[in-house]
Amino acid sequence: MLKMTHLSKVYRTEVVETYALRDFNIDVKEGEFVAVTGPSGSGKTTFLTIAGLLETFTGGEYHLDGVEVSHLDDNARSRIRNEKIGFIFQAFNLIPDLNVFDNVEVPLRYRGMKAPERKQRIMDALERVGLASRAKHYPAELSGGQQQRVAIARALAGSPRLLLADEPTGNLDTQMARGVLELLEEIHREGATIVMVTHDPELAARAQRNVHIIDGQVVDLAEDPRFHTAYAAAAGQVRG
């Protein structure tokens, strides 16, 4: 479903080159639920934005659903984002001027879907996250957990094959976080591929597979000596 080979991402200024990802390799199979962990600044979010075609990469190869994406233009990348990928962000990223219904509608609008089908999909997605009764509410009128469920409904409405979640419970309290996680697990059980970036080892443990990133590279925890210091320190920070 998602395969990156020797991928690199370099941010260049006049005086310095910074490698956000270096010789990065990952292969996520269809239907997998993968948690991506690592300390702050390790490149997790950069990986996620490249995976979601929100950012280009400097070198290497990236195949998404069998398609090599490095040569796609903006229109093609946008279409893939719209049709194949669902995003869930830590800060929810709902549009404050739009009510719940209209927020969920956004990706469907760009797909050029007819109004009756849009409405059906939106209401189905809201039913699924338990917020059908709040369709006319604005984001400011909802709790954090409800806002994240709206964001999940927005991601699900387009029936994406790949769900990318960036710290989906990072802004939620424990109870709300548990609800959101259960929702993601349910979505996964129904066949979706999920890649979730998280700092939370407990959350990561609920995924099928964990991928660890340190200094822009995927590491094998058992063999990489950096893990014993870096990851343990990061885990300690989170717990602390």
Place this chain on the structure above:
Amino acid sequence: MFTYYLQLGLRSLRRNPMLTALMVMAIGFGVSASMITYSVFRAVSGNPIPEKSSQLFVPQVDNWGPQQNEKGEPPGALDYIDAIALMRAHQASRQTLIYPVMLSSPQPGSSSTLVSTGGYAVMSDFFPMFNVPFLYGNAWTGSDDEKRAADIVLSEEFNQRMFGGANSVGKNITLSGHDYRVVGVAKHWDPSPRFYAVWSDSAFSDSPDFYVLLNRMLDLQIDTSGRNSCRGRLEFNGWNQWLQSDCVWMMPWVELDSSSEVARYRQFLEAYAADQQHAGRFAWSPNIRLRNVMGWLEEQKVVPPESRISLAVASGFFIICLVNTIGLLLAKFMRRAAEIGVRRALGATRHEIYAQYLVEAGAVGLAGGVLGLVLTAAGMSGVGLLFEPEIAKLAHLDVSLIGLTLMVAILATIAAAFYPAWRAAQVQPAWQLKSN
């Protein structure tokens, strides 16, 4: 998607009413200032007879010579001798002489009270040359010109005053003590500027009440009520001496339907002026001109300089308003960078973001155009402060100006939004989403 973008645009405009009001006012004031001055400029600078302006010509012959003409230009009209000579030569498919006359007519309802009434002494070709439309009857004929008939064509407005708007063809009307037979009533027709009388009369004065047979006016020794211009001797002993003078006062027009006819007529004018030189009447080489309608209006500087200046100033003001609008739109659009990032992440292409913000700008332009229309309508009453009354009266808000006001406001605002919308479309979704 247009409807969707429009909904988003209107919602966005409602969210920041102060910013929206500032932009709408900038567009509204800018476009109204431009449209008010443009309405005057349009009236004074338009083509008054677009269907024939390239076929109608003013022949000019220099009867004053290089010592007395202005900067080498022949006078703007002809003296009687040259005017009659050109007509007798009849080298054009149609031709006429014109001069303004002022006669007295009985005031409707009171036969003892006389009022002045203005018209033009013309020849029969005047009517088909200038496509004068008729409500009743027709123009007189060329043979009527020869017979020096007492025929007259009334304007629709004068016919309304004198005959209550009824068909007056065949009836008599007495002007300055002489009877005239009404042969036709012209439909309202008053080209602006009144190109055929630009030199001898004001191009924007009140429309004429009648057109009367030129030969008849000459027989009755009725002089021009418009401009005349003389060199040398300025005192004349009787009508015949006036006719033989070098004073110019008769406006000639000819219709030439092809470029070969124009070339031939120009040769004829050259030959005529050369003959006058050989005959000893002109002591200088032939100096002639043959200008069509637009060339003639240009040469006569019909567009008042204050009209051009005020239009330039108003356009400059509009541009300043648009520059301010660019800044306001840029601030408004970039404040929504986070939303743009989300939309891009959810599948919007750069083109779709660009289109969304251009439509929003178009909505601002429409609102500015509506405000501009209100201000333009109100501002029409103040045109008299800037222009002479006879020019100011030409400014009016018609359907075409309403359409133009809205179109200019919308298109100018969309043009002003090109850069802000482009900046919005360049927002990097990853940066926006990471920064959140």
